[in-house]
Amino acid sequence: MxxxxxxxxxxxxxxxxxxxxxxxxxxxxxxxxxxxxxxxxxxxxxxxxxxxxxxxxxxxxxxxxxxxxxxxxxxxxxxxxxxxxxxxxxxxxxxxxxxxxxxxxxxxxxxxxxxxxxxxxxKSDENSVERLYNWGYMYNGWNECEKALTFLEKADKIDPNYKGLQTELAFSYNALGKYDKAEISLKKAIAQNPKDCYTYKELAFTYTNTANFEKVAETYKTMSKICSEKVFIQETAYNLAYEYYKIKDKVNFKKWKAEVEKWANSDSQYIKNLIQMEIELSK
Structure with a gap:
């Protein structure tokens, strides 16, 4: 006991x-x-x-x-x-x-x-645009996008033209599936800086997730002309090829696979994945 x-x-x-x-x-x-x-x-x-x-x-x-x-x-x-x-x-x-x-x-x-x-x-300058942006940026980096928005949306009300803010907002919106808001923010960002490749990559991501493949292709075309960051161009083409793979559209898959090959080395993971997809489509 x-x-x-x-x-x-x-x-x-x-x-x-x-x-x-x-x-x-x-x-x-x-x-x-x-x-x-x-x-x-x-x-x-x-x-x-x-x-x-x-x-x-x-x-x-x-x-x-x-x-x-x-x-x-x-x-x-x-x-x-x-x-x-x-x-x-x-x-x-x-x-x-x-x-x-x-x-x-x-x-x-x-x-x-x-x-x-x-x-x-x-806790100094808690309500300054710079601090709000920095906190939002950090939380996005930690994949806490909903929390990030609590800072970024406050910053947007104070100064929507703050450098990098609209693209950072769009990153949060994309992660949370709020694609309409992401598109609005990204178009504002492009108006401010029409040569920022990362912004175009996010825009292509937005269009990809809303199955607006024509706009993805248009965005890709712009990127291929102005971007020096090849990895963003590769990623955009790869994502579109993958979408066509999922719906078994062999013609468009092959087209976008070729676009990826323009920018990626033969030993890249993108190419390896696409080769495997091509094998699956041929069965």
Whole structure:
């Protein structure tokens, strides 16, 4: 019976901890949040505050460890961080490791503030177009396009002509399947800079995903005249060839395969993939 009581005590503690901390977030989803990492072997949780440094990117302000007692209380353990600063700065790479957002109800137990005093040093010019664009650009780079739009659309209201903004907006819209909005933004971008090859590549992507193959072909023709970035031209032709492959249009597939071959080396992955598609179409 003694062992059974111990078992239920441990089981109850485990359930309690799981209810308090929900490990359902990734680090790129936790800007300006207090977070905890999965429990260590010694039953402690590492915790800190995630924020974005304009130069360094995603950053963790590591502040130590805590344990959760059988009543669900968070108890900080003896401080193991830098004795002079009280914390350690760690640059983060976006990953899929599950972390937990610490509930605000536990801040007092950990002796932390919802918004650390030092964070104000990183919050200057929050509503400037430059900052909004940079944050949107970063989140797009992390494939957090919906979050990116929260910054980019604010920037668009302030200065729609800010360099690179419309193309960055279109990247988000394309990723989220909002192709009508992407096309509008890309046409604005082309009006501002009619020789930007990356913008044309995004426009071709928009038309490809709306099955407007004639406009893809027109965009490709423009790119082949003005672009020095061959990889964008290859990608555009390849994507169109792939679309024709999917609908088993052998004539147009062959036509666009030939276009890819104009720009790609024989050992490129594009060519290898197209050869395999051609074999499949011939069966």
């Amino acid at each position: 003694k062992y059974l009581i111990i078992f239920f005590t441990l089981f109850s503690f485990s359930i309690n901890a799981q209810n308090v901390l929900k490990f359902d977030k990734r680090n790129v989803q936790c800007e300006d949040k207090w977070v905890a990492y999965q429990m260590d072997k010694d039953s402690t949780y590492m915790f800190g505050f995630i924020y974005i440094d304009a130069q360094a990117g995603l950053t963790l302000n590591y502040e130590g460890k805590f344990k959760i007692d059988n009543k669900g209380k968070f108890n900080r353990v003896e401080n193991d961080v830098n004795s002079k600063t009280g914390f350690i700065i760690a640059r983060l790479q976006p990953n899929r490791v599950a972390i937990a957002e610490i509930p605000e109800s536990k801040f007092k137990e950990l002796n932390i503030q919802k918004t650390p005093e030092w964070l104000k040093n990183y």
